[in-house]
Ligand code: RTP
């Protein structure tokens with residue numbers, strides 16, 4: 001990826017933070033993220049299990065599925081230079097209580113409650129971003145990728 005090219009990531013506002021959507025979007029736009037697509041959905045537990053399939057078998061998996069299907073969520077395709085890493089930095093540490101200490105300006109510090117109800121999801125790499133964008137936005141077409149970039153870079 002060249003330094004002036006944009007990258008896409010999949011971001012989610014989780015059920016505990018959805019009512020703060022307006023101010024969250026304002027904040028992320030101030031940080032240079034551009035919302036390319038938005039979708040408000042309520043996942044079934046089957047869909048939540050599929051989305052978080054990498055965590056299947058972990059102790060927190062059943063609670064995660066229950067939480068993610070407990071109310072509406074909002075999914076976004078965000079575009080920015082270095083969007084994947086930058087969005088994860090904007091979210092902060094997974095555990096919102098740690099975030100309030102280690103990264104008090106982060107979104108999870110501001111809008112998260114605990115380790116589970118941490119308000120946000122962000123793809124953790126280019127392949128994951130591609131899969132997760134397709135999960136919520138199957139019709140999204142990214143630009144052609146001539147020089148070996150992933151399909152979510154454009
Ligand atoms: P995410 O995938 O949602 O962006 O979060 P992450 O990479 O920071 O964290 P990950 O390890 O992938 O965990 C996925 C989500 O599962 C919930 N979780 N709860 N011990 C717990 O109670 C626990 N651990 C993880 C969180 O909602 C976390 O974001």
Ligand code: MG
Pocket residue numbers: 124
């Ligand atoms: Mg993760």
